[in-house]
Amino acid sequence: MKRAGVALVLSIAALAGAFMARATPIGSVNQQAVLEGMPAQLSDYGFFADAVAQVPGKSVTPYRLNTPLYSDGAEKLRFVYLPPGAQAKADGENLLDLPVGAALIKTFAFGEGDDRRLIETRVLLHRADGWVALPYIWDEAQTDAKLSIAGGRRDVVTPAGKTISYRVPNKNQCKECHGLNGAVIPIGPKARNLSRDWLSALHDAGRLDMVPEVAAGLPVWEARASADLDSAARGYLDVNCAHCHRPGATASNSGLDLRWEQTDPKAIGIMKRPVAAGRGAGGHLFDIVPGKPEESIMTYRMGNLEGGVAMPELGKSTVDEDGLKVVRDWIAGL
Amino acid sequence: MKTLTFAAVLLASASPLLAETHTIAPGDDAAERLQEALIMAEPGDEIVIGAGRYTLTDGLSLDVDNVTVRGEGMDATILDFSGQQGAGEGLLVTSDNVTLRDFAMENTAGDGIKSKGADNIIYHRIRVAWTGGPDPENGAYGIYPVESTNVLVDGAQVSGASDAGIYVGQSDRITVRNSLAESNVAGIEIENSRNAVVENNMVTRNTGGILIFDLPNLPVMGGGNVLVRRNLVVDNDTPNFAPPGNIVAGVRRGTGIMVMANDAVTVEGNVLDNNPTAGIMVIAYPQPYDDKTYNPYPRRVAIGENFDNRSGYEPQFEGADMLLAAFGGQLPTVMWDGLGENAITVVPSLQGWNVGVTGQGVGLEGASPSPATFAAFADALDRSQVGATADLEARLK
Numbered sequence: 001m002k003r004a005g006v007a008l009v010l011s012i013a014a015l016a017g018a019f020m021a022r023a024t025p026i027g028s029v030n031q032q033a034v035l036e037g038m039p040a041q042l043s044d045y046g047f048f049a050d051a052v053a054q055v056p057g058k059s060v061t062p063y064r065l066n067t068p069l070y071s072d073g074a075e076k077l078r079f080v081y082l083p084p085g086a087q088a089k090a091d092g093e094n095l096l097d098l099p100v101g102a103a104l105i106k107t108f109a110f111g112e113g114d115d116r117r118l119i120e121t122r123v124l125l126h127r128a129d130g131w132v133a134l135p136y137i138w139d140e141a142q143t144d145a146k147l148s149i150a151g152g153r154r155d156v157v158t159p160a161g162k163t164i165s166y167r168v169p170n171k172n173q174c175k176e177c178h179g180l181n182g183a184v185i186p187i188g189p190k191a192r193n194l195s196r197d198w199l200s201a202l203h204d205a206g207r208l209d210m211v212p213e214v215a216a217g218l219p220v221w222e223a224r225a226s227a228d229l230d231s232a233a234r235g236y237l238d239v240n241c242a243h244c245h246r247p248g249a250t251a252s253n254s255g256l257d258l259r260w261e262q263t264d265p266k267a268i269g270i271m272k273r274p275v276a277a278g279r280g281a282g283g284h285l286f287d288i289v290p291g292k293p294e295e296s297i298m299t300y301r302m303g304n305l306e307g308g309v310a311m312p313e314l315g316k317s318t319v320d321e322d323g324l325k326v327v328r329d330w331i332a333g334l
Numbered sequence: 335m336k337t338l339t340f341a342a343v344l345l346a347s348a349s350p351l352l353a354e355t356h357t358i359a360p361g362d363d364a365a366e367r368l369q370e371a372l373i374m375a376e377p378g379d380e381i382v383i384g385a386g387r388y389t390l391t392d393g394l395s396l397d398v399d400n401v402t403v404r405g406e407g408m409d410a411t412i413l414d415f416s417g418q419q420g421a422g423e424g425l426l427v428t429s430d431n432v433t434l435r436d437f438a439m440e441n442t443a444g445d446g447i448k449s450k451g452a453d454n455i456i457y458h459r460i461r462v463a464w465t466g467g468p469d470p471e472n473g474a475y476g477i478y479p480v481e482s483t484n485v486l487v488d489g490a491q492v493s494g495a496s497d498a499g500i501y502v503g504q505s506d507r508i509t510v511r512n513s514l515a516e517s518n519v520a521g522i523e524i525e526n527s528r529n530a531v532v533e534n535n536m537v538t539r540n541t542g543g544i545l546i547f548d549l550p551n552l553p554v555m556g557g558g559n560v561l562v563r564r565n566l567v568v569d570n571d572t573p574n575f576a577p578p579g580n581i582v583a584g585v586r587r588g589t590g591i592m593v594m595a596n597d598a599v600t601v602e603g604n605v606l607d608n609n610p611t612a613g614i615m616v617i618a619y620p621q622p623y624d625d626k627t628y629n630p631y632p633r634r635v636a637i638g639e640n641f642d643n644r645s646g647y648e649p650q651f652e653g654a655d656m657l658l659a660a661f662g663g664q665l666p667t668v669m670w671d672g673l674g675e676n677a678i679t680v681v682p683s684l685q686g687w688n689v690g691v692t693g694q695g696v697g698l699e700g701a702s703p704s705p706a707t708f709a710a711f712a713d714a715l716d717r718s719q720v721g722a723t724a725d726l727e728a729r730l731k
Contacts, residue, residue, distance in 0.1 A: 150369040170369055172369075172372070172397045173395060272551055274579060275549060275552060278473060278475070279470055280444075283579050308422060317419075
């Protein structure tokens with residue numbers, strides 16, 4: 001009976017979706033798909049006017065992050081969808097507060113120009129009872145992406161020319177990074193990691209209540225050479241590590257807190273002993289030894305690919321040499 | 335449509351007892367089917383993993399409350415992670431009221447089963463093994479509940495962990511019993527946790543048998559109120575194979591039961607035999623630290639009647655030969671480093687010695703060992719608070 005009830009709700013939602021798709025212009029978002037059920041195809045949402053070209057539809061706005069999370073060098077195409085008439089709210093330099101019915105969409109692609117292949121698209125849907133994360137894997141023909149609850153693997157060639165078995169996370173693994181105090185939340189769109197121009201444009205379009213004040217934004221990754229090293233490294237750690245290494249999140253039991261706003265040297269790992277690192281410690285005694293990146297557990301784990309040693313644990317089959325260099329240089333200068 | 339949906343929801347919530355059983359059998363895509371079942375399960379459901387060997391390349395995870403994951407026996411249903419590529423553990427549980435029973439995890443790349451923030455969890459007849467024996471390349475922890483309230487580990491078997499076989503950290507209300515911890519660096523470890531009972535376990539061929547620890551700079555501090563009783567702690571003689579950098583890398587080969595920086599720990603009714611360094615060791619945290627909330631000293635550790643046949647005959651300490659000569663070829667059962675006020679009380683039947691360490695964080699330098707005279711056994715344990723609660727016990731039935 002329980003399952004019959006659920007099935008009924010789902011079929012009603014699907015039916016409604018079908019009607020809406022016919023009744024609304026191409027490129028308009030199926031609001032019902034955002035709010036209910038587990039749509040089987042990415043196209044069910046109607047986020048894109050042209051999905052293969054990743055051209056967003058109505059009410060879907062592309063954005064980029066100053067410092068992005070490293071995912072084996074994948075090109076990442078990010079979009080935020082706001083339902084018609086709805087507005088995001090600024091919360092200082094923190095995460096934008098997106099209304100129920102909003103969605104964040106992120107497509108991972110490898111290859112350039114005509115050779116670009118879309119691998120997966122992850123969606124975060126803001127529903128009445130919280131955020132839901134769903135992974136979609138693109139088909140070989142690049143016509144659509146299919147819901148893949150259990151995730152999967154795809155062989156891809158990275159920009160560095162390495163052929164890897166790229167891991168698409170399963171639905172639960174989404175929560176390993178997106179979980180905070182038991183709930184799923186977005187990670188990326190923090191005001192401090194978005195450009196002021198983009199925030200202003202969203203405000204001008206009436207989709208953001210105000211342009212938030214940001215004391216010190218994260219540096220733009222490509223321009224890190226001209227940023228100060230402390231900001232570049234702390235920004236990198238905030239974006240790549242702090243969704244787990246912070247209170248209330250997946251790696252809270254480590255006592256390591258790598259958030260941008262954390263100022264206690266011990267909490268960010270300086271002369272901090274590991275707790276449950278196992279062989280991940282690599283024979284070293286402290287997370288960060290000032291002046292000695294080669295004796296620091298942090299750089300050892302960032303530079304490793306083995307399960308049980310590699311950090312981050314998920315979303316990485318190759319070493320982020322650029323990120324590792326910034327963190328190494330930063331530790332060397334401490 | 336709104337009304338219809340509402341009615342459907344009402345219908346659904348009116349039948350909460352219709353839990354479903356999802357059965358997974360070996361064969362093509364078994365790993366994917368299993369992970370899908372773990373994700374799509376609803377509270378109350380049971381996932382049954384049929385007998386057989388399953389090859390997994392990625393870690394599994396469960397995030398639904400009130401789910402049972404059951405195999406057909408810990409030698410019959412085997413999840414084989416020998417080729418694991420990703421994730422830090424074989425199975426990660428992050429939801430409450432979960433029961434795991436009757437299956438095995440082999441050769442995970444990192445930890446075996448980790449449950450984090452997973453309250454009221456039961457591990458029953460779970461086997462976690464690194465089948466190649468002791469190796470620093472093995473994963474750190476076998477069974478690894480952390481930041482949880484109410485943990486019951488019963489009838490488990492863990493071997494080969496390069497840190498601790500059964501490790502409970504930063505948790506409250508814990509029972510670890512009837513389990514076999516063999517050939518790990520630490521057999522059973524209770525760390526930064528309160529209200530635990532470790533009883534009726536067989537702990538053998540580890541570097542150290544049972545460790546009750548508190549460490550600094552962790553979100554949950556202040557471990558204590560722990561009862562260690564009626565365990566067989568024998569032949570813990572495996573050379574330490576922990577990768578350097580881990581706190582257990584400092585555990586001396588042949589340590590039976592070790593209490594470090596904890597409050598109100600009672601050790602009684604254990605059988606200790608053939609632990610070459612020491613039967614029972616009570617010490618302060620040996621490293622420098624700078625956490626103001628941390629107390630590095632043992633407090634109110636009570637050693638009751640324990641049977642020790644032969645320990646301390648080959649201690650892994652500097653000056654061991656001189657020590658052995660001074661004590662007549664075998665060290666007394668209870669070793670105390672000599673640090674801490676009101677650190678230790680012991681029954682008269684057990685002999686002990688005081689290492690005479692000169693201060694916290696100093697190590698053995700300048701130590702002046704001597705036979706110890708301990709204060710009479712004074713139990714500070716609150717026995718009404720130790721162990722998993724009765725409702726958890728009831729779920730085993």
